[in-house]
Amino acid sequence: MRFNIITLFPEMVEQVMSYGVIGRAWKKGLIEVVSYNPRDYAEDRHRTVDDKPFGGGPGMVMMYDPLFRVVEELRAEKRFEGLDFLTPHGQTFNQEMAKNMAARQVVTLLCGRYEGVDQRFVDQCVDREISIGDFVVSGGELPACMVIDAVARLLPGVLGDDASSATDSFMQAQLGYPQYTRSEILGQSGVPDVLLSGHHERIEQWRMQEAERITRQKRPDLLAGTSGRKKNDPCSDENK
Ligand SMILES: C[S@@+](CC[C@H](N)C(=O)[O-])C[C@H]1O[C@@H](n2cnc3c(N)ncnc32)[C@H](O)[C@@H]1O
CATH class of the missing domain: 1.10.1270.20 (tRNA(m1g37)methyltransferase, domain 2)
Structure with a gap:
């Protein structure tokens, strides 16, 4: 199963995902975690990915164009089954959603930073919004790692014994x-x-x-x- 992660901090995701059962599953090729850094898709010489919010206010906002180019590339590669955006606005992630995701070939996760992502990108390109709870963290990378971990441990061969996830909390009600x-x-x-x-x-x-x-x-x-x-x-x- 392939996880595409759109993130300004690929090393952060790759580090977290390299430990324990998930790290072993990645080494064995049971999962693939591929990062796409919007900075690599910026076209100006400063590789700009964020700008000030219209209307003023604190912080910066992730710009539409670099993100759109990432999605265009993923679509062209045909390694894309829709885009999930990690955001406090989303539906709270749970085991049922993890089970549904585990049945897919590809999951693509967008990690926000700063004050978030230009709403026009969310409106046009995001298929669903996922939250990890009613609190705010500084970026979508840790939420994305939590989603990947929860999904990957449901895949055959990832845990030492495939039966172990069957008795995990929330697998039944x-x-x-x-x-x-x-x-x-x-x-x-x-x-x-x-x-x-x-x-x-x-x-x-x-x-x-x-x-x-x-x-x-x-x-x-x-x-x-x-x-x-x-x-x-x-x-x-x-x-x-
Ligand atoms: C500092 S937060 C932005 C929060 C935004 N200003 C708001 O009030 O909703 C930056 C990024 O962290 C991620 N994030 C923060 N809290 C999250 C949560 N509870 N669930 C999923 N992602 C979250 C999102 O990707 C978000 O775009």
């Missing part, structure tokens, strides 16, 4: 079960007996019950089915 490892006794705390029993069926059953108990306690909205995206959600692939 519940949280994951609690985990224990050595030492068997930590002060006053032991490990639930069933986990030491070697009885796989009982362990499985215990884990399912624990996942449900914890979900009921911490995220009852998941069990009630009220935390999902609303109908007519522009981010739902059903509505595209």
